[in-house]
Amino acid sequence: MNTVTRPRILVVGAGFAGVECVRRLERKLSPDEADVTLVTPFAYQLYLPLLPQVASGVLTPQSIAVSLRRSKKYRTRIIPGGAIGVDLKAKVCVIRTITDEIVNEPYDYIVLAPGSITRTFDIPGLTEHAFGMKTLAEAAYIRDHVISQLDLADASQDPQERASRLQFVVVGGGYAGTETAACLQRLTHAAVKRYPRLDPGLIKWHLIDIAPKLMPELGEKLGRSAQEILQRRGIEISLGTSIGKAGPEEVTFTDGRVIPTRTLIWTAGVVASPLIATLGAETVKGRLAVAAEMNLPGCDGVFALGDSAAVPDLAKGDGAMCPPTAQHALRQGKHVADNVIASLRGQSMTPYVHKDLGLVVDLGGTDAVSKPLGIELRGLPAQAVARGYHWSALRTNVAKTRVMTNWLLNAVAGDDFVRTGFQARKPARLKDFEYTDAYMTPEQVRAHVEGAGRR
Template identity: 35%
Template sequence: MTKPTFRILIVGGGYVGMNTALRLQRLLAPDLRAGRITITVVDADSYMTYQPFLPEAAAGALEPRHVVVPLRRVLPHCEILNGWVLGIDAARRRVDFRPHWGPGRELGYDLLVLAPGSVSRILPIPGLAEQGIGFKTLEEAIHLRNQVLGQLDLAASTTDPAVRRRALTFVFVGAGFAGVEALAELEDMARDACRYIPGVEPSDMHWVLVEATDRVLPEVGPEMGRWTVEQLKERGIDVRLSTRLTSAVEGRIKLDDGTAFEASTLVWTAGVKPHPMVRGSDLPMDERGRIKVTPFLNVVGRSDVFSAGDCAAVPDLTRPGEFCAPNAQHAVRQARRLARNVAALVRGATPRPYRHAYAGSVASLGLHKGVAQVYGVKLRGPLAWFLHRSYHLTRVPTLNRKVRVVVDWTLALFFSRDIISLGALAHPRQEFEFAARRQIERREAEKRKETAAAGVAAER
């Protein structure tokens, strides 16, 4: 009698999901080729985004397509399904899957890897949902690039001082890696773009960083955080620490220190929370909505479900009683250990716990500017910026993407940044709809003329 196929289902195609599948392809290659095991990856997108490179993609230092990895290309031995997981029934080993279009279906599994990641943590601030944008996806990065350059074009074209001030005011809420790096890279790009836009000077722009705590980039330590604040202020960036956003209704920004002003751009990077998908499961969760897992990365009480990354509360064995931080450094390493433990479970071997001492952090503050703290060594300026690029180059998946990133950086040494705003990308049918609307209006006008002419003829 033929032994049934062992089905591995991976929910999420980000750091953990893709890297787990990538390693399982190698570890279980003979079983995959023989059909004894199948691996299915479910994600809303058909690619994995390397988020540390999003600021450089937004600033034009990297081609946006080079910071994403196509899942079907790097996972040729896996089945890739694009859509949404609406519910997880771990007791029945079933997942409710819905593609982007058409009827949904249930997916069965023998072993589940749950790694949907996180989403932006939105607070109930008036106007935030209508005016703000996050900085977690490639689409958001491209939009912000077009938004900033488009507002510079508007400022150069308008004669209204109020419109100009609003267009040249950019607000970033949240001073973690995403907020600081995005602001620094985009401000650097905008400053460079001003050279080609007559009538707009760098001093005309108003960049504001709002942070509820009293420090920025806590991962690099207090000293490097203070140095970062000094560097941002030297560039004319308005840094507001211990300050909260209270309202953003119709683009009017109000802070709890009493300040109020108009802004065309509001970027929200004030934290993340586990993907809401995990709440649609019967798995154990902690008070922060994260899935409870053991040091072996299997879900507490279940040997057939694994989880890691932003959506999981992974015990930090190097700091007893604490949990691993939700960052790329841990996610990539957790994926490797998770894949090895899954392979061990399939083959009847002994799994091993995840243990990794945090090595430190690096951050880019624009071209040739950076800050870092690695194994206790503090770096800043061009050396930290070079370390940031070097580290992430080694971590971006596939040789294909590494080469493309290096080529982009090399070309940037000889050519200036591209400052074209492609704002129409957000509304690609606008021109077509305008032409169609004008055609309908002409036809209606012709009909009215014919009706009027017929009425005149009848009167005669």
């Protein structure tokens, strides 16, 4: 009996790009036209821009983790696990499942949207003593950690220990770092009022960045406005500075200052997922070099997008690449799905073009700076635009309802300072949340695939 095998479309990653791609494939392809499979360690889409609000307790973790299994109408097969290598020649993706089993997943078309990981440098003690702000677990863990520092400082009889526990350092003056420092500073400022033995003046937040300006993408005026807002709150901002060494109880800045602290939060940029390096293909600053149609030249059926792909920004021109933002990832996901379908049907693919709609930065409370369509806003108008944009970008009505309810409850009832108990276990740091040592080398991928083929 002759059987007809449907084309296999494999999507790697359940971020903005991957999920938008999958949903569009499901809507535009008939069930007998192709099989769609999604590889992701967690069966939810994480709304990354709102992580700082989870860390500060304004939002609950589940409100920004949109379940991929909630609806019964979707037909995509989900493989719980992480892609650790891709053999482009054999058209096989190597996956480590959540049971630690390594399996080979063949494909006819592959869409690589594995996202990014925290960018680190060879700084002594960094990965051992710093926290990141890239995963839901990190945001929840940091909230517990920060509140626990207040509890431990309140219980301590040692003035030096108390002072060190009440100093906090955030490295990275981009959106993630600025919003993290802003939101967590508001949390500690509100919480310390419940600790009558603690001197509020001992709580100090430091925001440092090697760049000469805070959030330069916002422009001179808005960047300066954001800096002034944070400084009025008491956050000490040091530009042109980074850290030279990190320890369990202190951090040394590159300008020679030594800050006694038990909290170092590292948000100094991201790099493409290590999965990209397993392909052995051309990269641009670690991101896979793709054409404007988001396909990999010379490799049939291979597409890449989002943070891990160097997608030409045709709207800007001059060789610019699309920045790793949610705004681009959402639109690239839909566009790459259309190009996959066009390729499958033997039609022409189209290049990706999108003009940036602007930037929003939520600094907590009524403080924000935004630049929608080039219009500079501050204060409440900027806050309305920032939260309106984030709210509208949430994919489901359930997520929108949860986020809006959290915002309203926080505005009316204020913050709460409950620890969930993560700190009772072994302390975790940046290296414990991002499994960067799980990936294969290109040689290991080929050897594994060839070995499996002989068995």
